[in-house]
Amino acid sequence: xxxxxxSDLHGALDEFKAxxxxxxxxxxxxxxxxxxxxxxxxxxxxxxTIRFVRELDRDYxxxxxxxxxxxxxxxxxxxxxxxxxxxxxxxxxxxxxxHGLRTWKDFLALEEEEKKDLxxxxxxxxxxxxxxxxxxxxxxAHAYPYFYDRIESEEEGLQRRVDALxxxxxxxxxxxxEYDGEEHYDMFVCGHTITDYYFGRLRxxxxxxxxxxxxxxxxRIFRGEKFIDIxxxxxxxxxxxxxxxxxQMAALRAQLACLRLDDEKGFYVHRLHVRLPEVSFPMRxxxxxxxxxxNIQSIPSRLNLKTVPYLEELYRLANYPGHQDMSxxxxxxxxxxxxxxxxxxxxx
Numbered sequence: 001x002x003x004x005x006x007s008d009l010h011g012a013l014d015e016f017k018a019x020x021x022x023x024x025x026x027x028x029x030x031x032x033x034x035x036x037x038x039x040x041x042x043x044x045x046x047x048x049t050i051r052f053v054r055e056l057d058r059d060y061x062x063x064x065x066x067x068x069x070x071x072x073x074x075x076x077x078x079x080x081x082x083x084x085x086x087x088x089x090x091x092x093x094x095x096x097x098x099h100g101l102r103t104w105k106d107f108l109a110l111e112e113e114e115k116k117d118l119x120x121x122x123x124x125x126x127x128x129x130x131x132x133x134x135x136x137x138x139x140x141a142h143a144y145p146y147f148y149d150r151i152e153s154e155e156e157g158l159q160r161r162v163d164a165l166x167x168x169x170x171x172x173x174x175x176x177x178e179y180d181g182e183e184h185y186d187m188f189v190c191g192h193t194i195t196d197y198y199f200g201r202l203r204x205x206x207x208x209x210x211x212x213x214x215x216x217x218x219x220r221i222f223r224g225e226k227f228i229d230i231x232x233x234x235x236x237x238x239x240x241x242x243x244x245x246x247x248q249m250a251a252l253r254a255q256l257a258c259l260r261l262d263d264e265k266g267f268y269v270h271r272l273h274v275r276l277p278e279v280s281f282p283m284r285x286x287x288x289x290x291x292x293x294x295n296i297q298s299i300p301s302r303l304n305l306k307t308v309p310y311l312e313e314l315y316r317l318a319n320y321p322g323h324q325d326m327s328x329x330x331x332x333x334x335x336x337x338x339x340x341x342x343x344x345x346x347x348x
Contacts (some may be wrong), residue, residue, distance in 0.1 A: 003133050003261040005140060007036035007191025008068070010235035013052060014257040015269045021257055023267050029062050034129060036191045037068020037142035037165070042099040042235035047106035050074075053119050067125035068142040069165040070191065073098060075122040078107075078115070094304040099235075127164045132260040136186040139175070143167050143192035148314020149181045168193050171201040174226045182194035189259060196253065198229060216252040221259060221266040228264070232257040237271050 002021060009016050039053045040046035044046040057065040073094035082091040093099040107115065128141035128148070139145045144166035169175060175188040196219050197319050202208065219232035234257075236250040 001030045003032045003131060005034045005036060005189050005259045005261060006126060006257070007142065007311045008022070008104055008231040008234055009035075009040075009043075009049050009053070010040040010070075010237075011040055011047040011049050012040055012237050012256050013043075013045040013272070015234065015237065016049065016052075018269065019256055019258050023260070027060060027107065028340060029060075031306060032062045032064070032131075032133065033060075034140050036071045036140060036189070036230070037066050037125075037193060038231075038235075039068070040074065040100070040128045041070045041094075044101040044102070044238050046100075049325070050118070051220040054118065064129055064219060065125060065131065066140065066142060067127055067165065069123070070094075070098065070100070071122050071125060072165055073100060074103060075119060077104065077253070078119045086242070097178045107156045128162060130183060130185075130311045131261065136261075137184060138261060139185050139188045141188070143190055144169065144199075145175050145185075145188055147181055147183075149183065150179070158308055159289065166192075168197075169224075169227055169229075171198055171205070172225065175225065183273075188227040190229055192234040193229055194231050195219050195229050196233065196249075196250075198222040198224065200342075216249050216314065218255050218268070218270060219257075220255075220268075221257050223264075226261060230257045230259050230266075232268065240271075 001021075004025065006016070006316040025033060033056075035053060035056075040050040043049065053065055056063045058270075073090070077088075077091045077094055077100070080088060080091060095104055107118070107280055110118070127146040129140060131138045131140055136168050139147075141164050143165055144161065144167040146160060150160075152160070169190070176185050179185070199220075199222060221232065222229040232255040233250055234254055236247065236254040237252070237256075239247045240251040242251070251271075255268045256265040259265075259269070
């Protein structure tokens with residue numbers, strides 16, 4: 001029996017299904033799945049993903065679906081009666097700034113009954129869940145904790161609902177600092193903010209070197225002191241052809257992540273993007289003269305790799321498990337196994 005959390009699908013339906021297969025999720029009720037919001041927008045299969053999540057929510061009582069800020073924007077646009085040409089700042093913010101236009105167009109093509117059904121389902125989504133796994137108690141929400149056991153004014157309640165969907169945690173922030181209820185929480189699990197944001201803050205704090213231009217490393221789950229962020233940027237998976245270089249790099253780093261709460265192990269799936277650099281070939285292939293290689297017999301019977309700089313480097317790269325001093329036969333085997341040249345061009 002295992003408990004899993006996934007967030008920020010953003011239309012990555014194929015990757016979501018692949019991730020459920022990868023974790024070997026069991027639909028017999030022995031496993032539990034918590035989805036932390038933002039199921040549509042950005043990705044090409046936006047509405048299809050939202051409908052799939054809705055069916056999971058309805059068919060399986062052990063699948064728990066929470067609201068994200070993109071579900072809120074979608075619902076608000078539906079309830080506003082927005083029509084193309086209307087001046088609606090909130091709707092336009094979702095449609096264009098937050099990439100909801102494809103979702104909206106596909107929604108308008110649905111039958112009226114399904115439109116109403118989808119709106120009712122969105123409206124009923126919860127903002128958080130308290131989950132006990134082993135000796136730990138987790139709070140799960142899209143962006144920031146929402147405590148259902150807290151008594152507050154209407155104005156305070158509205159602000160906390162907004163925070164639960166929109167607020168971005170600071171690197172060292174304790175999300176439970178203001179909670180005065182009876183429950184004890186060990187860890188907060190969220191999405192909303194792509195984890196590279198926090199790793200970037202760590203680079204600044206610890207003076208780590210930044211990536212080189214064009215270098216990318218796939219996003220990983222971020223584990224803070226009191227919270228775990230599992231949004232690894234899946235919303236950018238379909239943006240590899242974007243005109244902006246930083247969006248292309250975000251697409252290369254993007255993954256869909258899953259956290260198993262039982263041992264806090266992470267699982268990932270990603271697209272296999274291949275970026276081929278532009279290569280210009282010369283009109284005429286230059287002539288190449290090969291160096292004269294020395295006779296292997298002229299090599300001393302034993303060599304000390306520390307005294308030969310480039311041999312030392314090859315030894316380091318190949319991580320050869322033997323001793324620093326090798327016989328001629330061992331040396332020959334070393335270079336055969338490592339698949340490298342014994343001598344640089346022009347050296348003897």
